[in-house]
Amino acid sequence: MSAALAIRNLRKEYRAGVPVLRDVSLEVGGTGMTAIIGPSGTGKSTLIRCINRLVDPTAGEILFGGQDLARLKGRALREARRRIGMVFQEYNLVERLSVIENLLCGRLGYVPVWRAWLRRFPPHDVARAFELLDAVGLGDFATRRADALSGGQRQRVGIARAIMQDPELVLADEPTSSLDPKTSVEIMELLARLARERGIPVVVNIHNVELAKRFAERIVGMSQGAIVFDGAPSELRESDLLAIYGGEGWIDS
Amino acid sequence: MRRWRRFTPAQRIGRALTYVLAAVAVVWSLRTIEVIPEFLYDAPEQTADLFRRMWPIDWSFWGEMVAEALVETFHTATLGTIIALALSVPVALLAARNITPSATLNLVAKFILVSSRSVNSLIWALLFVAIFGPGALAGTLAIAFRSIGFVGKLLAEALEEMPRGPLEALAAAGAPRGAILLKGYWPQVEPSFWSVALFRWDINIRESAVLGLVGAGGIGVALDTALNNLYWDQVGLCLLVIFAVVVATEVATSAIRSRII
Numbered sequence: 064m065s066a067a068l069a070i071r072n073l074r075k076e077y078r079a080g081v082p083v084l085r086d087v088s089l090e091v092g093g094t095g096m097t098a099i100i101g102p103s104g105t106g107k108s109t110l111i112r113c114i115n116r117l118v119d120p121t122a123g124e125i126l127f128g129g130q131d132l133a134r135l136k137g138r139a140l141r142e143a144r145r146r147i148g149m150v151f152q153e154y155n156l157v158e159r160l161s162v163i164e165n166l167l168c169g170r171l172g173y174v175p176v177w178r179a180w181l182r183r184f185p186p187h188d189v190a191r192a193f194e195l196l197d198a199v200g201l202g203d204f205a206t207r208r209a210d211a212l213s214g215g216q217r218q219r220v221g222i223a224r225a226i227m228q229d230p231e232l233v234l235a236d237e238p239t240s241s242l243d244p245k246t247s248v249e250i251m252e253l254l255a256r257l258a259r260e261r262g263i264p265v266v267v268n269i270h271n272v273e274l275a276k277r278f279a280e281r282i283v284g285m286s287q288g289a290i291v292f293d294g295a296p297s298e299l300r301e302s303d304l305l306a307i308y309g310g311e312g313w314i315d316s
Numbered sequence: 317m318r319r320w321r322r323f324t325p326a327q328r329i330g331r332a333l334t335y336v337l338a339a340v341a342v343v344w345s346l347r348t349i350e351v352i353p354e355f356l357y358d359a360p361e362q363t364a365d366l367f368r369r370m371w372p373i374d375w376s377f378w379g380e381m382v383a384e385a386l387v388e389t390f391h392t393a394t395l396g397t398i399i400a401l402a403l404s405v406p407v408a409l410l411a412a413r414n415i416t417p418s419a420t421l422n423l424v425a426k427f428i429l430v431s432s433r434s435v436n437s438l439i440w441a442l443l444f445v446a447i448f449g450p451g452a453l454a455g456t457l458a459i460a461f462r463s464i465g466f467v468g469k470l471l472a473e474a475l476e477e478m479p480r481g482p483l484e485a486l487a488a489a490g491a492p493r494g495a496i497l498l499k500g501y502w503p504q505v506e507p508s509f510w511s512v513a514l515f516r517w518d519i520n521i522r523e524s525a526v527l528g529l530v531g532a533g534g535i536g537v538a539l540d541t542a543l544n545n546l547y548w549d550q551v552g553l554c555l556l557v558i559f560a561v562v563v564a565t566e567v568a569t570s571a572i573r574s575r576i577i
Contacts, residue, residue, distance in 0.1 A: 115488050117484055117487070117488060141490040141491070142490060143490075144487070144488055144489065144490035145489060145490025146490075147488070149485065149488040149489075151481065151484075151485060153481050154481075155481035155482050155484060155485035156482060156485070157482045157485075157486075157499060157500060157504065158482070158503075158504070159503040159504060159506065159507075160499070160503050164499075168485075168486060168489065168499055169489050170489075171486060171489055171490070171491035171492075171495040171496075171499060172489050172491055172492075173490075174495075176494040176495050176498065179498055179499060180498050221485075224485070224489070225489075228489055228490070
């Protein structure tokens with residue numbers, strides 16, 4: 064299995080001398096879902112945001128599609144970003160735009176600005192947006208405004224927007240943390256299904272261990288800015304959870 | 317027994333001193349404004365007399381001068397507001413720190429906004445009358461230049477208070493800056509923009525009604541003429557019309573505002 068993404072010795076310090084990520088190295092294959100678990104404040108979000116450079120790493124390499132993302136700037140960075148879809152905890156839709164236009168926002172990296180301004184998106188983009196909307200079960204919501212949707216519906220739009228980019232990798236930063244347990248499962252199912260059908264690898268930050276074990280093929284456990292576990296869900300033992308989260312009162316055996 | 321007092325002794329002395337100082341200031345300022353008792357005594361009488369002279373209102377002045385001047389006032393305010401909106405958008409973009417990350421450019425933009433606001437419309441009008449001669453052109457530009465600061469400042473603040481999430485999502489999709497402005501910033505800032513625009517238009521109707529006093533066109537010219545001729549019945553008509561227009565715009569803007577937000 065060739066690596067779609069290879070992170071080498073990634074280091075991030077928001078304040079000099081206080082590393083949030085301590086020389087993290089991680090390879091992600093060309094398919095399947097990788098779940099990163101770990102306590103809050105352990106650098107999961109920072110790691111995932113370094114990949115598409117919403118956060119600038121302090122040192123290290125992020126190899127993706129033959130380029131080191133950590134060194135890209137300006138146009139080259141934008142062109143790399145459009146090949147990486149991202150799903151956010153707070154959905155991050157443009158609230159006052161319609162659902163279909165939020166999906167088309169996923170094409171903004173490809174479409175000339177004047178087309179976006181005049182809302183003259185290429186017809187095949189529009190057709191694909193409608194298809195994807197059907198695929199996430201929101202076929203009837205195309206012209207609704209995003210702020211009229213429920214949390215689960217918004218996250219479906221968020222996922223569809225990421226897929227609209229035709230990405231080679233999808234990053235999901237706590238995609239279920241603002242949702243109820245039932246909707247969380249549905250969202251993870253949707254994300255896993257779309258990624259599987261299209262053969263897109265997914266890296267997902269998630270603090271719900273059960274969801275991670277249920278949907279991911281690979282679990283990466285982080286603690287204090289370093290990877291302390293890396294393996295299949297079936298290999299994740301109680302001792303590993305202890306190493307990741309510390310304490311033991313919370314684990315019911 | 318334990319006692320409680322709201323202020324410490326030092327605070328009590330401080331408060332007493334403040335009262336004394338305030339009293340001194342009031343007495344001092346009353347002495348400087350030099351009230352002339354004779355004029356003060358017959359003020360109620362004079363007021364009543366003024367209103368008697370205004371009544372009955374001279375409606376013939378309407379067709380003679382007021383109607384046309386009213387339309388001019390309306391045009392001055394509206395055109396001035398539109399020009400101000402067009403000019404204030406780029407300045408607001410430069411002033412918003414999250415859009416323009418250069419402290420120097422922010423400062424330049426803030427300087428433009430502050431200088432626009434620190435000069436009163438009447439002063440702007442005096443300047444433009446000196447440059448372009450009397451008339452509605454000077455009035456329109458005065459309104460526009462005074463409004464740039466107001467609209468620009470509020471717009472820049474609205475842009476700076478935007479939620480970061482959607483912008484981050486568009487950046488993560490590889491959208492260029494122009495697309496982020498159009499699809500991230502603009503949809504979110506649109507309600508504030510129109511609300512500020514309406515509010516300023518409302519203010520500008522009132523301001524352009526007095527610009528005629530310095531020769532910058534509009535109903536103020538009619539008022540000035542009537543005042544200079546001591547035709548109080550015509551003055552009465554002008555005041556009544558200005559009042560009616562202000563009420564009408566107030567009603568109109570609040571109706572539109574409630575629909576767009």
